[in-house]
Amino acid sequence: MGRRDFPRIPLFDAPTPIQRLERVEATLGLTGARLFVKRDDLMGLGGGGNKLRKLEFLLGAALDQGCDTFITTGARQSNHARLSAAAAARMGLKAELMLTDTVPREDPSYLHNGNQLLDELFGATVHHLPRDANALTAAYLRADALRAEGRKAYVVGAGGSSPVGALGDAACAAEIRMQEAELGLRFETIVVANGSHGTHAGLVAGMAVAEDDPQRVLSFTVLAELEAAEHGTLALAHQVFALLGGWEIRPEQVRIDGSQRGAAYGIPTEAMLAAVRLMARAEGLLVDPVYSGKAFAGVLAGLRDGSLTGDVLFVMTGGTPGLYAYQPAFA
Template identity: 80%
Template sequence: MTLDAFPRTPLFDAPTPIQRLERIEAALKLSGARLFVKRDDLMGLGGGGNKLRKLEFLLGAAIEQGCDTFVTTGARQSNHARLSAAAAARMGLKAELMLTDTVQREDPSYLHNGNQLLDGLFGAKVHHLPRGTDSLAAAHARAEELKAEGRRPYVVGSGGSSPVGALGYVSCAREIQAQEAALGLRFGTVIVANGSHGTHAGLAAGIDDPRRVLSFTVLAELAEAERGTLALANATRALIGGAPLGAEDIRIDGSQRGEAYGIPTEAMLAAVRLMARAEGLLIDPVYSGKAFAGVLAGLREGSLRGDVLFVMTGGTPGLYAYQPAFA
């Protein structure tokens, strides 16, 4: 089945560019490898970021169903929640965000800056949930309240990482392949961060060889990330008519997660600084920062060779919530 068969709401201009990071190559004194970045941060709506790819299909489904309120979940500094609020505003829908205090931080930067500041600017109604709350259950309960008020809610889980949302990265996989053909390249490894699994799952479901995709888990423990990503990739392939993938098709590295989700690591801080100081580019501290630390480690160790593509997924507003870590 082609992606044209699914309702879709355009939210950004595609394709996002692929650029070579020659100054980082020089800083690492690379031989036998070239490093490229796909700029999925360059999406104008809501501060940009990869969640817009998923939201094109999720909002498409919501609007087709006649919904007027987009209800979703995430951590307090969720990029997905921020972009859901922005995209809903663009499309004339209300947004309600069920945000859980997942990360053990109480400093003002984390509580009130970054994505938290923008959620309010985009007009979302924010519900703060205590640590340990089942946020998806809370979202469905809120949806029932909205229905009783005569509203028509559409509920989406964390990261927009449902099979419908993952179609956004099926589209991205095809976009990358078209760019490879135009550039005369073939990337041996396509690298992403893995949080709620949707980005990796969508790429694996849509690309010609799913083993080209490597992710670094930043949220779940490795075994859980592997199970969740495979299940979501196969659910997504079922939508588009692809054959199921096996466990051997899902490559995930657990070396960069650190103590827990959202907790800074020294490798992440160094990776964010190198990208900023060598290339003038900003990557977020929760997702791309940790994944790019994994890219740098692989290039230095020689486990990553040939042409390597890092998918830079945005989340720049999160940097402002992590000021104490960079101070």
């Protein structure tokens, strides 16, 4: 993966498996496509999920810099925050989470279950912030306060989607290419959810550094509106590619679809609910309602209308605990 001098700690067993979803194919009556899933939900630490890819590099950097605390930001039900708490516990660091009430919900399931339950179980210090707060500013102010106590904190923003964090997703691109060679196939499209942009940006940079086609990667934005998602993902892909010794990612190399976002981040859609149910009932697999659920809804729509053909890989990014926070939507 280009340069190899980035501090990194192992947090999961790689590679995560790729499996064919034959029962989903049968349910859809597919003839011109085959559907595969990359099981990043199977990572054992902290309930699993692809944010551990970023945390291998982020916590690697934190330990390399002699930090004793890891501070990050996110929404109240952030998968990244939950896995940050778990990974910090594994590495003997304190975790502090700056969580904003991004989603306008006040029901007990959302406020206290799912990732919120696990954050505290993993021993993180949780700071709840109002919806309009600047969580990253609060994180840096907290780091200043800890410095005054003689401690040293590593700070990263939402999703761990810094250039250093997204190196983990560039490594995922190399992992997918290796598995393609082993399986004797090539995925026409690799589909992911796009929240804080890091997964898509890292995959694009990882493909580009291998002189593979970054346009194979397609994301469905679940957080930002389409234009902002395109701008943010392209900018981050540039930064990650630069870390790897590359020069330029072109705008047309970043493909994002805005059709599955719905009213706003974290707000359920009928397509997401149907997609989560289909995956559960056809394959016995659980996709989360905020990220992979909406992206998988996009996969199903593309397979049905014929815009997705050939061999398609859906990167299932984990986030299963979030289902418990969305019980009212499924009731």
